[in-house]
Amino acid sequence: MSEPTEQPKLSDVLRDRREKLDRIRDSGIEPFPHEFSGREDIAEVRAAHEGLVAGIETESRHRVAGRIVARRGHGKACFLDLRDGSGRLQLHAREDLLGEEAYALLVNLDLGDIVGVEGTALATRRGELSLALDRWRLLAKSLRPPPDKFHGLEDTETRFRRRELDLIANEESRRIFRVRAATISEIRRWLDEHAYVEVETPVLQPLYGGALARPFTTHHNALDRDLYLRIATELYLKRLVVGGIDRVYELGKDFRNEGVSHKHNPEFTMLEWYEAYADYEKTAHDLELLVSEVAERVLGTTKVKRGEVEIDFAPPWRRITLREAILERAGIDIAEHPSREALAKAMGTEPDPTEGWGKLVDGLLSREVEPGLIQPTFILDYPVELSPFAKAHRSEEGLVERWEAFVGGVEIANSFSELNDPDEQRRRFEQQARESERGDEEAQPYDESFVEALEQGMPPTGGVGLGIDRLVMMLTGTASLREVLLFPAMKT
RNA sequence: GCCCCUGUAGCUCAGUCGGUUAGAGCGGCGGCCUUUUAAGCCGCGCGUCGCGGGUUCGAAUCCCGCCGGGGGCACCA
Numbered sequence: 001m002s003e004p005t006e007q008p009k010l011s012d013v014l015r016d017r018r019e020k021l022d023r024i025r026d027s028g029i030e031p032f033p034h035e036f037s038g039r040e041d042i043a044e045v046r047a048a049h050e051g052l053v054a055g056i057e058t059e060s061r062h063r064v065a066g067r068i069v070a071r072r073g074h075g076k077a078c079f080l081d082l083r084d085g086s087g088r089l090q091l092h093a094r095e096d097l098l099g100e101e102a103y104a105l106l107v108n109l110d111l112g113d114i115v116g117v118e119g120t121a122l123a124t125r126r127g128e129l130s131l132a133l134d135r136w137r138l139l140a141k142s143l144r145p146p147p148d149k150f151h152g153l154e155d156t157e158t159r160f161r162r163r164e165l166d167l168i169a170n171e172e173s174r175r176i177f178r179v180r181a182a183t184i185s186e187i188r189r190w191l192d193e194h195a196y197v198e199v200e201t202p203v204l205q206p207l208y209g210g211a212l213a214r215p216f217t218t219h220h221n222a223l224d225r226d227l228y229l230r231i232a233t234e235l236y237l238k239r240l241v242v243g244g245i246d247r248v249y250e251l252g253k254d255f256r257n258e259g260v261s262h263k264h265n266p267e268f269t270m271l272e273w274y275e276a277y278a279d280y281e282k283t284a285h286d287l288e289l290l291v292s293e294v295a296e297r298v299l300g301t302t303k304v305k306r307g308e309v310e311i312d313f314a315p316p317w318r319r320i321t322l323r324e325a326i327l328e329r330a331g332i333d334i335a336e337h338p339s340r341e342a343l344a345k346a347m348g349t350e351p352d353p354t355e356g357w358g359k360l361v362d363g364l365l366s367r368e369v370e371p372g373l374i375q376p377t378f379i380l381d382y383p384v385e386l387s388p389f390a391k392a393h394r395s396e397e398g399l400v401e402r403w404e405a406f407v408g409g410v411e412i413a414n415s416f417s418e419l420n421d422p423d424e425q426r427r428r429f430e431q432q433a434r435e436s437e438r439g440d441e442e443a444q445p446y447d448e449s450f451v452e453a454l455e456q457g458m459p460p461t462g463g464v465g466l467g468i469d470r471l472v473m474m475l476t477g478t479a480s481l482r483e484v485l486l487f488p489a490m491k492t
Numbered sequence: 493g494c495c496c497c498u499g500u501a502g503c504u505c506a507g508u509c510g511g512u513u514a515g516a517g518c519g520g521c522g523g524c525c526u527u528u529u530a531a532g533c534c535g536c537g538c539g540u541c542g543c544g545g546g547u548u549c550g551a552a553u554c555c556c557g558c559c560g561g562g563g564g565c566a567c568c569a
Binding site: 012013014015016017055070072073074075076077078079081090092094095096110111122124125126128130144145146147148149150151152153154155156157158160165169211212213214254256257258259261262263264268270366404410411412413414442465467469470490 | 493499504517518519527530531560566567569
Protein backbone atom coordinates (compact mmCIF):
# COMPACT_ATOMS: atom_id res chain seq x y z
CA MET A 1 0.00 0.00 0.00
CA SER A 2 2.96 2.32 0.53
CA GLU A 3 4.28 2.31 -3.04
CA PRO A 4 2.06 3.25 -5.96
CA THR A 5 3.71 0.44 -7.93
CA GLU A 6 2.13 -2.04 -5.51
CA GLN A 7 -1.28 -1.10 -6.88
CA PRO A 8 -1.10 -2.53 -10.39
CA LYS A 9 -4.84 -2.33 -11.04
CA LEU A 10 -6.15 0.98 -9.85
CA SER A 11 -9.88 1.18 -10.07
CA ASP A 12 -11.16 3.89 -12.36
CA VAL A 13 -12.07 6.03 -9.39
CA LEU A 14 -8.50 6.05 -8.15
CA ARG A 15 -7.08 6.45 -11.64
CA ASP A 16 -9.30 9.46 -12.31
CA ARG A 17 -8.06 11.16 -9.16
CA ARG A 18 -4.41 10.54 -10.03
CA GLU A 19 -4.96 11.92 -13.51
CA LYS A 20 -6.54 14.99 -11.98
CA LEU A 21 -3.50 15.36 -9.73
CA ASP A 22 -1.24 15.21 -12.78
CA ARG A 23 -3.27 17.86 -14.57
CA ILE A 24 -3.10 20.13 -11.52
CA ARG A 25 0.69 19.75 -11.40
CA ASP A 26 0.95 20.32 -15.16
CA SER A 27 -0.93 23.58 -14.83
CA GLY A 28 1.74 24.83 -12.40
CA ILE A 29 -0.27 24.46 -9.18
CA GLU A 30 1.41 22.79 -6.19
CA PRO A 31 -1.19 20.28 -4.94
CA PHE A 32 0.49 19.89 -1.54
CA PRO A 33 1.57 23.35 -0.35
CA HIS A 34 3.19 23.88 3.04
CA GLU A 35 0.77 26.02 5.01
CA PHE A 36 -2.35 28.14 5.04
CA SER A 37 -1.94 30.72 7.76
CA GLY A 38 -4.36 33.24 9.20
CA ARG A 39 -7.40 31.00 9.01
CA GLU A 40 -10.28 30.86 11.46
CA ASP A 41 -12.11 27.81 12.76
CA ILE A 42 -15.46 27.36 11.08
CA ALA A 43 -17.08 27.46 14.52
CA GLU A 44 -15.71 31.00 15.00
CA VAL A 45 -17.21 32.11 11.69
CA ARG A 46 -20.55 30.63 12.69
CA ALA A 47 -20.40 32.31 16.10
CA ALA A 48 -19.64 35.67 14.45
CA HIS A 49 -22.80 35.51 12.31
CA GLU A 50 -25.27 33.79 14.57
CA GLY A 51 -28.80 34.86 13.73
CA LEU A 52 -27.90 36.42 10.38
CA VAL A 53 -31.19 37.00 8.57
CA ALA A 54 -31.93 35.04 5.38
CA GLY A 55 -31.01 36.92 2.23
CA ILE A 56 -28.54 39.28 3.93
CA GLU A 57 -25.07 39.62 2.37
CA THR A 58 -22.38 41.06 4.64
CA GLU A 59 -18.94 42.48 3.89
CA SER A 60 -17.40 40.47 6.69
CA ARG A 61 -14.37 38.62 5.29
CA HIS A 62 -13.32 35.15 6.48
CA ARG A 63 -10.52 32.74 5.71
CA VAL A 64 -11.22 29.08 6.47
CA ALA A 65 -9.83 25.72 5.43
CA GLY A 66 -11.02 22.13 5.45
CA ARG A 67 -12.24 19.14 3.51
CA ILE A 68 -14.85 19.39 0.76
CA VAL A 69 -17.61 17.02 1.82
CA ALA A 70 -20.41 17.85 -0.61
CA ARG A 71 -20.99 19.80 -3.81
CA ARG A 72 -24.15 21.06 -5.49
CA GLY A 73 -23.45 22.58 -8.90
CA HIS A 74 -25.57 25.13 -10.74
CA GLY A 75 -23.64 25.88 -13.88
CA LYS A 76 -21.92 29.20 -13.33
CA ALA A 77 -22.37 28.92 -9.57
CA CYS A 78 -22.00 26.09 -7.14
CA PHE A 79 -22.36 25.24 -3.45
CA LEU A 80 -19.66 23.35 -1.59
CA ASP A 81 -19.77 22.06 1.97
CA LEU A 82 -16.48 22.55 3.78
CA ARG A 83 -15.68 20.82 7.07
CA ASP A 84 -12.88 21.43 9.54
CA GLY A 85 -12.34 20.11 13.06
CA SER A 86 -14.86 22.56 14.47
CA GLY A 87 -17.81 22.24 12.13
CA ARG A 88 -19.26 22.54 8.64
CA LEU A 89 -19.76 25.63 6.49
CA GLN A 90 -21.40 26.12 3.11
CA LEU A 91 -19.33 27.84 0.43
CA HIS A 92 -20.92 29.69 -2.47
CA ALA A 93 -18.66 29.72 -5.50
CA ARG A 94 -19.65 32.10 -8.30
CA GLU A 95 -17.88 32.41 -11.61
CA ASP A 96 -18.36 36.19 -11.69
CA LEU A 97 -16.55 36.58 -8.34
CA LEU A 98 -13.78 34.03 -8.88
CA GLY A 99 -13.10 34.43 -12.58
CA GLU A 100 -13.52 31.75 -15.19
CA GLU A 101 -10.28 29.87 -14.58
CA ALA A 102 -10.34 29.75 -10.76
CA TYR A 103 -14.02 28.80 -10.86
CA ALA A 104 -13.49 25.95 -13.31
CA LEU A 105 -10.62 24.54 -11.25
CA LEU A 106 -12.66 24.75 -8.05
CA VAL A 107 -15.66 22.98 -9.53
CA ASN A 108 -13.34 20.33 -10.88
CA LEU A 109 -12.08 19.34 -7.42
CA ASP A 110 -13.04 16.01 -5.91
CA LEU A 111 -15.01 15.35 -2.75
CA GLY A 112 -12.42 14.84 -0.06
CA ASP A 113 -9.95 17.43 -1.34
CA ILE A 114 -8.66 19.90 1.20
CA VAL A 115 -8.82 23.59 0.34
CA GLY A 116 -8.28 26.99 1.87
CA VAL A 117 -10.80 29.68 0.89
CA GLU A 118 -11.57 33.34 1.42
CA GLY A 119 -14.78 35.29 0.99
CA THR A 120 -17.60 37.26 2.56
CA ALA A 121 -20.35 35.95 4.80
CA LEU A 122 -23.97 35.82 3.72
CA ALA A 123 -27.17 34.03 4.60
CA THR A 124 -28.90 32.42 1.62
CA ARG A 125 -32.61 32.85 1.04
CA ARG A 126 -33.06 29.56 2.97
CA GLY A 127 -31.08 31.11 5.83
CA GLU A 128 -27.95 28.99 5.48
CA LEU A 129 -24.77 30.80 6.50
CA SER A 130 -22.40 30.71 3.52
CA LEU A 131 -19.16 32.22 2.33
CA ALA A 132 -19.21 33.90 -1.09
CA LEU A 133 -15.75 32.99 -2.35
CA ASP A 134 -13.40 35.30 -4.20
CA ARG A 135 -10.16 33.37 -3.57
CA TRP A 136 -9.29 29.75 -2.97
CA ARG A 137 -6.30 27.44 -2.94
CA LEU A 138 -5.82 23.69 -3.05
CA LEU A 139 -4.11 22.54 0.17
CA ALA A 140 -4.06 18.78 -0.33
CA LYS A 141 -5.33 16.53 -3.10
CA SER A 142 -7.32 13.50 -1.98
CA LEU A 143 -6.48 10.42 -4.05
CA ARG A 144 -9.11 8.13 -2.56
CA PRO A 145 -12.87 8.64 -2.59
CA PRO A 146 -14.61 9.45 0.72
CA PRO A 147 -17.36 7.18 2.10
CA ASP A 148 -20.94 7.61 0.92
CA LYS A 149 -22.04 11.13 1.80
CA PHE A 150 -25.52 10.04 2.84
CA HIS A 151 -25.21 6.52 4.28
CA GLY A 152 -21.79 7.22 5.72
CA LEU A 153 -19.55 4.28 6.51
CA GLU A 154 -21.33 1.40 8.25
CA ASP A 155 -19.12 -1.61 7.67
CA THR A 156 -17.85 -2.42 11.15
CA GLU A 157 -14.52 -3.77 10.04
CA THR A 158 -13.68 -0.74 7.92
CA ARG A 159 -14.89 1.61 10.66
CA PHE A 160 -12.44 0.12 13.14
CA ARG A 161 -9.51 -0.68 10.86
CA ARG A 162 -9.68 2.63 8.98
CA ARG A 163 -10.90 4.90 11.74
CA GLU A 164 -10.00 7.99 9.70
CA LEU A 165 -12.78 7.09 7.26
CA ASP A 166 -15.22 6.55 10.11
CA LEU A 167 -14.36 9.97 11.50
CA ILE A 168 -14.75 11.60 8.09
CA ALA A 169 -18.13 9.96 7.55
CA ASN A 170 -19.82 9.68 10.93
CA GLU A 171 -20.66 12.59 13.19
CA GLU A 172 -21.55 10.18 16.02
CA SER A 173 -17.99 8.81 15.99
CA ARG A 174 -16.57 12.33 16.12
CA ARG A 175 -18.87 13.06 19.07
CA ILE A 176 -17.84 9.95 20.98
CA PHE A 177 -14.15 10.76 20.77
CA ARG A 178 -14.72 14.38 21.74
CA VAL A 179 -16.62 13.14 24.81
CA ARG A 180 -13.76 10.77 25.54
CA ALA A 181 -11.16 13.52 25.34
CA ALA A 182 -13.25 15.86 27.48
CA THR A 183 -13.86 13.12 30.05
CA ILE A 184 -10.16 12.41 30.48
CA SER A 185 -9.39 16.11 30.62
CA GLU A 186 -12.06 16.76 33.29
CA ILE A 187 -10.94 13.77 35.35
CA ARG A 188 -7.39 15.13 35.39
CA ARG A 189 -8.66 18.52 36.33
CA TRP A 190 -10.77 17.11 39.19
CA LEU A 191 -7.82 15.19 40.60
CA ASP A 192 -5.44 18.13 40.16
CA GLU A 193 -7.91 20.44 41.89
CA HIS A 194 -8.13 17.96 44.77
CA ALA A 195 -4.36 18.14 45.23
CA TYR A 196 -3.47 14.80 43.65
CA VAL A 197 -0.01 14.48 42.06
CA GLU A 198 0.13 12.82 38.66
CA VAL A 199 2.97 10.34 38.16
CA GLU A 200 4.27 7.87 35.61
CA THR A 201 5.46 4.43 36.64
CA PRO A 202 7.02 1.66 34.51
CA VAL A 203 4.99 -0.04 31.81
CA LEU A 204 7.77 -2.61 31.32
CA GLN A 205 8.10 -4.44 34.60
CA PRO A 206 10.40 -7.23 35.82
CA LEU A 207 7.45 -8.52 37.86
CA TYR A 208 3.78 -7.85 37.26
CA GLY A 209 1.20 -7.33 39.93
CA GLY A 210 -1.67 -5.38 41.38
CA ALA A 211 -4.52 -7.28 39.77
CA LEU A 212 -5.63 -10.83 39.06
CA ALA A 213 -4.82 -11.24 35.37
CA ARG A 214 -2.44 -12.86 32.91
CA PRO A 215 0.26 -10.55 31.55
CA PHE A 216 1.90 -10.02 28.18
CA THR A 217 5.56 -11.00 28.14
CA THR A 218 8.27 -9.25 26.17
CA HIS A 219 12.05 -9.39 26.02
CA HIS A 220 14.77 -6.83 26.64
CA ASN A 221 17.67 -7.68 24.34
CA ALA A 222 20.51 -5.75 25.99
CA LEU A 223 19.63 -7.02 29.46
CA ASP A 224 18.72 -10.42 28.03
CA ARG A 225 15.73 -10.79 30.30
CA ASP A 226 12.00 -11.14 29.99
CA LEU A 227 9.82 -8.25 31.06
CA TYR A 228 6.08 -7.98 31.58
CA LEU A 229 3.73 -5.30 30.37
CA ARG A 230 1.98 -3.97 33.43
CA ILE A 231 -1.46 -5.30 34.33
CA ALA A 232 -1.96 -2.51 36.91
CA THR A 233 -0.11 0.43 38.44
CA GLU A 234 -1.15 -0.48 41.98
CA LEU A 235 2.11 -1.68 43.54
CA TYR A 236 4.30 1.16 42.25
CA LEU A 237 1.75 3.77 43.28
CA LYS A 238 1.56 2.43 46.82
CA ARG A 239 5.35 2.63 47.03
CA LEU A 240 4.94 6.31 46.21
CA VAL A 241 2.45 6.67 49.07
CA VAL A 242 5.12 5.13 51.31
CA GLY A 243 7.45 7.77 49.88
CA GLY A 244 5.15 10.51 51.13
CA ILE A 245 3.08 11.40 48.05
CA ASP A 246 -0.14 11.38 50.05
CA ARG A 247 -2.42 11.86 47.07
CA VAL A 248 -1.15 10.25 43.88
CA TYR A 249 -2.65 9.15 40.57
CA GLU A 250 -1.65 7.64 37.28
CA LEU A 251 -3.73 7.66 34.13
CA GLY A 252 -2.47 5.30 31.47
CA LYS A 253 -2.68 1.98 29.75
CA ASP A 254 -2.72 -1.44 31.33
CA PHE A 255 -2.28 -4.65 29.36
CA ARG A 256 -3.98 -7.94 30.10
CA ASN A 257 -3.54 -11.09 28.07
CA GLU A 258 -7.22 -11.94 27.79
CA GLY A 259 -9.90 -12.29 25.18
CA VAL A 260 -11.67 -9.48 23.37
CA SER A 261 -15.33 -8.70 24.03
CA HIS A 262 -17.77 -5.80 24.11
CA LYS A 263 -16.22 -4.88 27.47
CA HIS A 264 -12.65 -6.15 27.10
CA ASN A 265 -9.68 -4.98 25.07
CA PRO A 266 -6.14 -6.29 25.66
CA GLU A 267 -4.87 -2.76 26.19
CA PHE A 268 -7.11 -0.34 28.01
CA THR A 269 -6.94 2.96 29.82
CA MET A 270 -6.99 2.85 33.58
CA LEU A 271 -6.98 5.51 36.25
CA GLU A 272 -5.68 4.59 39.67
CA TRP A 273 -5.56 7.00 42.58
CA TYR A 274 -4.49 6.61 46.20
CA GLU A 275 -5.27 8.79 49.16
CA ALA A 276 -3.35 8.39 52.40
CA TYR A 277 -5.42 8.29 55.62
CA ALA A 278 -8.59 7.41 53.69
CA ASP A 279 -10.55 4.14 53.63
CA TYR A 280 -12.95 2.54 51.17
CA GLU A 281 -15.89 4.59 52.36
CA LYS A 282 -14.06 7.78 51.47
CA THR A 283 -13.05 6.43 48.05
CA ALA A 284 -16.67 5.46 47.29
CA HIS A 285 -17.77 8.94 48.16
CA ASP A 286 -15.01 10.42 45.95
CA LEU A 287 -15.85 8.20 42.98
CA GLU A 288 -19.53 9.13 42.86
CA LEU A 289 -18.55 12.77 43.22
CA LEU A 290 -15.86 12.59 40.54
CA VAL A 291 -18.04 10.75 38.01
CA SER A 292 -21.12 12.90 38.52
CA GLU A 293 -19.14 16.14 38.32
CA VAL A 294 -17.29 14.97 35.21
CA ALA A 295 -20.60 13.97 33.59
CA GLU A 296 -22.06 17.36 34.45
CA ARG A 297 -19.08 19.19 32.93
CA VAL A 298 -18.75 17.03 29.83
CA LEU A 299 -22.43 16.43 29.02
CA GLY A 300 -24.11 19.20 30.97
CA THR A 301 -26.16 16.61 32.85
CA THR A 302 -25.73 13.56 35.09
CA LYS A 303 -28.39 11.66 33.12
CA VAL A 304 -27.45 9.52 30.10
CA LYS A 305 -29.77 7.58 27.78
CA ARG A 306 -28.55 4.04 27.33
CA GLY A 307 -30.86 2.18 25.00
CA GLU A 308 -34.28 2.35 26.62
CA VAL A 309 -33.09 3.23 30.12
CA GLU A 310 -31.81 6.45 31.57
CA ILE A 311 -28.81 6.20 33.86
CA ASP A 312 -28.36 8.88 36.49
CA PHE A 313 -24.87 9.39 37.87
CA ALA A 314 -26.00 11.85 40.55
CA PRO A 315 -24.85 10.82 44.04
CA PRO A 316 -25.47 9.02 46.27
CA TRP A 317 -25.18 5.73 44.39
CA ARG A 318 -26.85 2.63 45.75
CA ARG A 319 -24.70 0.65 48.22
CA ILE A 320 -25.28 -3.04 48.90
CA THR A 321 -23.01 -5.75 50.26
CA LEU A 322 -21.94 -8.58 48.02
CA ARG A 323 -23.69 -11.03 50.37
CA GLU A 324 -27.00 -9.15 50.19
CA ALA A 325 -26.74 -8.71 46.43
CA ILE A 326 -26.22 -12.41 45.82
CA LEU A 327 -29.01 -13.29 48.25
CA GLU A 328 -31.30 -10.84 46.47
CA ARG A 329 -30.56 -12.05 42.93
CA ALA A 330 -29.64 -15.71 43.35
CA GLY A 331 -31.41 -16.61 46.58
CA ILE A 332 -28.20 -18.01 48.07
CA ASP A 333 -26.76 -16.74 51.33
CA ILE A 334 -23.02 -17.22 50.87
CA ALA A 335 -22.47 -16.72 54.62
CA GLU A 336 -24.45 -19.90 55.29
CA HIS A 337 -22.24 -21.88 52.89
CA PRO A 338 -18.72 -21.00 54.02
CA SER A 339 -16.98 -23.91 52.33
CA ARG A 340 -16.26 -24.57 48.69
CA GLU A 341 -18.22 -27.84 48.70
CA ALA A 342 -21.25 -26.42 50.54
CA LEU A 343 -21.51 -23.39 48.28
CA ALA A 344 -21.16 -25.49 45.13
CA LYS A 345 -23.95 -27.75 46.42
CA ALA A 346 -26.20 -24.74 47.10
CA MET A 347 -25.50 -23.55 43.56
CA GLY A 348 -26.27 -27.04 42.24
CA THR A 349 -22.91 -27.43 40.49
CA GLU A 350 -19.75 -29.48 40.79
CA PRO A 351 -16.83 -27.25 41.85
CA ASP A 352 -14.02 -26.98 39.33
CA PRO A 353 -10.76 -28.13 40.97
CA THR A 354 -9.10 -24.76 40.22
CA GLU A 355 -11.99 -22.83 41.81
CA GLY A 356 -11.92 -21.98 45.50
CA TRP A 357 -14.82 -20.56 47.51
CA GLY A 358 -13.93 -17.05 46.43
CA LYS A 359 -14.00 -17.94 42.75
CA LEU A 360 -17.45 -19.48 43.18
CA VAL A 361 -18.68 -16.28 44.83
CA ASP A 362 -17.13 -14.29 42.01
CA GLY A 363 -18.99 -16.47 39.53
CA LEU A 364 -22.30 -15.78 41.27
CA LEU A 365 -21.56 -12.08 41.19
CA SER A 366 -20.72 -11.89 37.50
CA ARG A 367 -23.49 -14.23 36.31
CA GLU A 368 -26.40 -13.43 38.63
CA VAL A 369 -25.81 -9.93 39.96
CA GLU A 370 -23.69 -7.88 37.56
CA PRO A 371 -26.02 -7.88 34.50
CA GLY A 372 -28.81 -6.39 36.62
CA LEU A 373 -26.77 -3.50 38.01
CA ILE A 374 -27.91 -0.78 35.62
CA GLN A 375 -28.00 2.32 37.81
CA PRO A 376 -24.65 3.17 39.46
CA THR A 377 -24.18 0.74 42.35
CA PHE A 378 -21.44 -0.07 44.85
CA ILE A 379 -21.09 -3.74 45.78
CA LEU A 380 -19.27 -3.90 49.11
CA ASP A 381 -17.19 -6.39 51.11
CA TYR A 382 -15.54 -9.18 49.13
CA PRO A 383 -14.03 -12.53 50.10
CA VAL A 384 -10.38 -12.23 51.05
CA GLU A 385 -9.34 -14.87 48.47
CA LEU A 386 -10.24 -12.54 45.61
CA SER A 387 -8.44 -9.51 47.02
CA PRO A 388 -4.77 -10.04 47.87
CA PHE A 389 -4.10 -6.31 48.36
CA ALA A 390 -7.16 -5.32 50.38
CA LYS A 391 -7.26 -4.90 54.15
CA ALA A 392 -9.37 -7.26 56.25
CA HIS A 393 -12.84 -5.98 57.08
CA ARG A 394 -12.97 -4.21 60.44
CA SER A 395 -15.96 -6.29 61.58
CA GLU A 396 -16.72 -9.10 59.11
CA GLU A 397 -14.70 -12.30 59.36
CA GLY A 398 -13.24 -13.61 56.06
CA LEU A 399 -14.08 -10.44 54.15
CA VAL A 400 -12.05 -7.43 53.06
CA GLU A 401 -12.99 -3.76 52.80
CA ARG A 402 -13.45 -3.59 49.08
CA TRP A 403 -16.07 -2.33 46.68
CA GLU A 404 -16.66 -2.54 42.97
CA ALA A 405 -18.81 0.01 41.16
CA PHE A 406 -21.18 -1.14 38.41
CA VAL A 407 -23.09 0.81 35.77
CA GLY A 408 -25.10 -0.51 32.85
CA GLY A 409 -24.29 -4.08 33.87
CA VAL A 410 -20.54 -3.45 33.64
CA GLU A 411 -17.92 -3.03 36.33
CA ILE A 412 -16.33 0.39 35.99
CA ALA A 413 -14.29 0.73 39.19
CA ASN A 414 -12.68 -1.21 42.01
CA SER A 415 -11.40 0.03 45.34
CA PHE A 416 -10.24 -1.01 48.77
CA SER A 417 -8.89 0.04 52.08
CA GLU A 418 -5.33 -0.86 51.13
CA LEU A 419 -3.56 -3.61 53.02
CA ASN A 420 -0.57 -1.98 54.76
CA ASP A 421 0.48 -4.74 57.17
CA PRO A 422 3.62 -6.17 55.51
CA ASP A 423 3.42 -9.53 57.28
CA GLU A 424 -0.20 -9.99 56.26
CA GLN A 425 0.74 -8.97 52.70
CA ARG A 426 3.45 -11.63 52.73
CA ARG A 427 0.88 -14.25 53.80
CA ARG A 428 -1.46 -13.11 50.96
CA PHE A 429 1.32 -13.57 48.42
CA GLU A 430 1.93 -17.06 49.81
CA GLN A 431 -1.78 -17.80 49.41
CA GLN A 432 -1.54 -16.59 45.81
CA ALA A 433 1.41 -18.94 45.24
CA ARG A 434 -0.81 -21.83 46.39
CA GLU A 435 -3.59 -20.69 43.99
CA SER A 436 -1.01 -20.61 41.24
CA GLU A 437 0.13 -24.17 42.01
CA ARG A 438 -3.50 -25.23 41.85
CA GLY A 439 -3.60 -23.97 38.27
CA ASP A 440 -4.89 -20.41 38.64
CA GLU A 441 -3.07 -18.53 35.89
CA GLU A 442 -4.17 -15.18 37.25
CA ALA A 443 -2.64 -15.60 40.69
CA GLN A 444 -0.10 -13.00 41.72
CA PRO A 445 3.68 -13.54 41.82
CA TYR A 446 5.47 -12.72 45.05
CA ASP A 447 6.87 -9.16 45.02
CA GLU A 448 9.51 -8.76 47.72
CA SER A 449 10.37 -5.15 46.92
CA PHE A 450 6.71 -4.22 47.41
CA VAL A 451 6.59 -5.97 50.79
CA GLU A 452 9.82 -4.23 51.80
CA ALA A 453 8.18 -0.92 50.92
CA LEU A 454 5.27 -1.77 53.21
CA GLU A 455 7.79 -2.62 55.95
CA GLN A 456 8.99 0.94 55.62
CA GLY A 457 5.55 1.95 56.81
CA MET A 458 2.56 2.95 54.67
CA PRO A 459 -0.20 5.04 56.20
CA PRO A 460 -3.74 3.69 56.07
CA THR A 461 -4.72 4.36 52.46
CA GLY A 462 -7.72 4.19 50.19
CA GLY A 463 -7.13 3.33 46.53
CA VAL A 464 -9.34 3.24 43.42
CA GLY A 465 -9.01 1.87 39.90
CA LEU A 466 -11.41 3.36 37.36
CA GLY A 467 -11.74 1.88 33.86
CA ILE A 468 -11.76 4.91 31.61
CA ASP A 469 -12.92 3.15 28.44
CA ARG A 470 -15.88 1.64 30.26
CA LEU A 471 -16.77 4.93 31.86
CA VAL A 472 -16.71 6.61 28.44
CA MET A 473 -18.94 3.80 27.16
CA MET A 474 -21.47 4.68 29.84
CA LEU A 475 -21.20 8.42 29.27
CA THR A 476 -21.68 8.05 25.50
CA GLY A 477 -24.43 5.44 25.71
CA THR A 478 -22.50 3.02 23.48
CA ALA A 479 -22.87 -0.75 23.72
CA SER A 480 -19.31 -1.79 22.95
CA LEU A 481 -15.86 -0.81 24.13
CA ARG A 482 -14.78 -0.81 20.49
CA GLU A 483 -16.90 2.26 19.89
CA VAL A 484 -14.85 4.28 22.38
CA LEU A 485 -11.41 2.95 21.38
CA LEU A 486 -10.04 4.64 18.27
CA PHE A 487 -8.19 1.54 17.16
CA PRO A 488 -9.64 -1.48 19.00
CA ALA A 489 -7.82 -4.81 18.94
CA MET A 490 -8.57 -6.78 15.77
CA LYS A 491 -7.44 -10.18 14.54
CA THR A 492 -4.10 -9.87 12.66
C1' G B 493 -11.02 -22.35 22.09
C1' C B 494 -16.40 -23.69 20.69
C1' C B 495 -21.26 -22.45 18.22
C1' C B 496 -24.28 -19.35 14.95
C1' C B 497 -24.48 -15.48 11.22
C1' U B 498 -21.87 -12.90 7.41
C1' G B 499 -18.40 -11.19 3.00
C1' U B 500 -21.68 -8.66 -4.27
C1' A B 501 -19.01 -1.64 -7.65
C1' G B 502 -15.19 3.51 -4.10
C1' C B 503 -19.73 3.74 -0.31
C1' U B 504 -24.90 1.81 1.16
C1' C B 505 -27.41 -2.34 -0.45
C1' A B 506 -30.67 -5.78 -3.94
C1' G B 507 -29.98 -10.37 -6.58
C1' U B 508 -29.06 -16.91 -3.62
C1' C B 509 -35.49 -23.36 -5.04
C1' G B 510 -28.29 -23.07 -10.31
C1' G B 511 -29.84 -20.61 -16.24
C1' U B 512 -28.83 -15.11 -21.21
C1' U B 513 -24.08 -9.86 -21.35
C1' A B 514 -24.50 -9.35 -12.28
C1' G B 515 -28.44 -4.64 -10.69
C1' A B 516 -30.09 0.17 -7.85
C1' G B 517 -29.02 4.75 -5.12
C1' C B 518 -24.87 7.76 -3.77
C1' G B 519 -20.02 8.82 -5.68
C1' G B 520 -17.33 9.16 -10.63
C1' C B 521 -17.18 10.61 -16.08
C1' G B 522 -19.72 13.86 -20.21
C1' G B 523 -23.73 17.66 -21.04
C1' C B 524 -27.63 21.63 -19.13
C1' C B 525 -28.37 24.86 -14.98
C1' U B 526 -26.13 31.76 -10.65
C1' U B 527 -29.45 30.77 -3.57
C1' U B 528 -28.90 24.79 -3.44
C1' U B 529 -28.49 21.59 0.83
C1' A B 530 -29.36 13.46 0.03
C1' A B 531 -30.26 20.12 -5.48
C1' G B 532 -32.44 18.71 -10.22
C1' C B 533 -32.61 16.88 -15.57
C1' C B 534 -30.18 13.82 -19.83
C1' G B 535 -26.34 10.12 -21.11
C1' C B 536 -22.22 6.47 -19.55
C1' G B 537 -21.48 0.55 -15.16
C1' C B 538 -16.56 1.74 -13.49
C1' G B 539 -17.05 -5.57 -10.68
C1' U B 540 -11.20 -11.03 -8.70
C1' C B 541 -19.61 -11.60 -6.49
C1' G B 542 -13.57 -12.63 0.18
C1' C B 543 -9.74 -16.68 -1.49
C1' G B 544 -8.84 -21.84 -3.15
C1' G B 545 -10.79 -26.41 -4.67
C1' G B 546 -15.11 -29.52 -6.05
C1' U B 547 -20.13 -30.90 -8.22
C1' U B 548 -22.53 -29.44 -12.94
C1' C B 549 -23.70 -28.58 -19.86
C1' G B 550 -23.77 -24.11 -16.73
C1' A B 551 -22.01 -21.49 -9.95
C1' A B 552 -22.57 -14.86 -6.90
C1' U B 553 -26.18 -18.98 -5.96
C1' C B 554 -24.89 -25.98 -4.17
C1' C B 555 -20.58 -28.80 -1.36
C1' C B 556 -15.56 -28.75 1.15
C1' G B 557 -11.41 -26.03 3.02
C1' C B 558 -9.11 -21.35 4.21
C1' C B 559 -9.16 -15.96 5.36
C1' G B 560 -11.71 -11.55 7.30
C1' G B 561 -15.81 -9.52 10.19
C1' G B 562 -20.13 -9.63 13.65
C1' G B 563 -22.93 -11.94 17.65
C1' G B 564 -23.14 -15.61 21.53
C1' C B 565 -20.57 -19.08 24.99
C1' A B 566 -16.08 -19.59 27.90
C1' C B 567 -12.66 -16.21 30.44
C1' C B 568 -11.34 -11.60 32.30
C1' A B 569 -11.88 -5.23 34.48
